[in-house]
Amino acid sequence: MSAHPVIVAIDGPSGTGKSSTSKAVAARLGMGYLDTGAQYRAITWWMLSNGVDVNDPAAVAAVAGKPEIVSGTDPLAPTITVDGTDVAGPIRTAEVTGAVSAVSAVPAVRTRITELQRGIAAGAPAGIVVEGRDIGTTVLPGADVKIFLTADPEARAARRSGELRGTAPGAPDLAATREALIKRDAADSGRTTSPLAKADDATELDTTELTLEQVISWVIGVVEDAGRKQPRS
Numbered sequence: 001m002s003a004h005p006v007i008v009a010i011d012g013p014s015g016t017g018k019s020s021t022s023k024a025v026a027a028r029l030g031m032g033y034l035d036t037g038a039q040y041r042a043i044t045w046w047m048l049s050n051g052v053d054v055n056d057p058a059a060v061a062a063v064a065g066k067p068e069i070v071s072g073t074d075p076l077a078p079t080i081t082v083d084g085t086d087v088a089g090p091i092r093t094a095e096v097t098g099a100v101s102a103v104s105a106v107p108a109v110r111t112r113i114t115e116l117q118r119g120i121a122a123g124a125p126a127g128i129v130v131e132g133r134d135i136g137t138t139v140l141p142g143a144d145v146k147i148f149l150t151a152d153p154e155a156r157a158a159r160r161s162g163e164l165r166g167t168a169p170g171a172p173d174l175a176a177t178r179e180a181l182i183k184r185d186a187a188d189s190g191r192t193t194s195p196l197a198k199a200d201d202a203t204e205l206d207t208t209e210l211t212l213e214q215v216i217s218w219v220i221g222v223v224e225d226a227g228r229k230q231p232r233s
């Protein structure tokens with residue numbers, strides 16, 4: 001048996017396949033799964049729903065401790081609630097996507113959400129795959145496995161655009177999707193507190209030319225290797 005439940009950090013920009021890969025890896029290995037972007041989206045949704053000016057960092061910071069955000073970590077049925085309300089749908093609107101980078105750049109928001117994430121990871125009995133932007137660098141610097149996924153903006157925009165066309169009538173075209181994605185990456189990488197970044201000890205995988213199944217298999221291989229290397233108890 002492993003000395004402790006394995007913790008896997010998967011970071012990278014939007015559309016690189018973090019969520020799809022993390023969910024599948026966690027499900028196949030019987031681990032928990034945490035989508036940290038959903039938590040930042042949830043607090044952003046709450047700010048917008050409560051009339052907080054998301055472009056005023058002081059106003060956001062003043063109420064950052066108010067909403068109660070609860071994440072369910074079953075990879076086959078991940079959930080997210082704010083003050084008891086299921087927000088899995090509302091957090092994916094264009095309005096939330098457009099505001100989330102500003103809200104998540106506020107240090108008080110990051111402190112609050114980081115504490116939440118660390119608590120969830122520490123309490124995961126079978127280990128957990130945590131995906132986001134700063135998991136390997138800041139949230140869980142001691143993670144057993146750190147992976148940083150990348151892909152060309154064109155591939156990422158095509159993936160997102162296909163996904164949006166399938167679910168949202170009147171969704172933005174490929175060029176608009178690419179532009180929005182690059183803008184969000186720049187904001188997430190450029191913020192002062194805990195920006196999107198590869199940890200020095202993370203392994204980078206470019207997924208541009210890979211199928212989702214190839215990425216999943218590669219990550220499972222890395223996680224299984226790390227489990228084998230753990231000291232036995």
Ligand SMILES: Nc1ncnc2c1ncn2[C@@H]1O[C@H](COP(=O)(O)OP(=O)(O)OP(=O)(O)O)[C@@H](O)[C@H]1O
Binds near residue numbers: 016159
């Ligand atoms: N290697 C791949 N090849 C083709 N499509 C992929 C690949 N990886 C993911 N996808 C598809 O791309 C879309 C975006 O993937 P996913 O949501 O997992 O990315 P993400 O990195 O979590 O993005 P975000 O940070 O914005 O949530 C999904 O429709 C997914 O099925």
Ligand SMILES: Nc1ccn([C@H]2C[C@H](O)[C@@H](COP(=O)(O)O)O2)c(=O)n1
Binds near residue numbers: 038133188
């Ligand atoms: N660890 C994280 C995860 C996410 N964010 C912010 C920045 C993203 O643009 C936004 C939404 O994430 P997504 O749902 O697209 O994965 O949340 C962050 O700052 N740190």
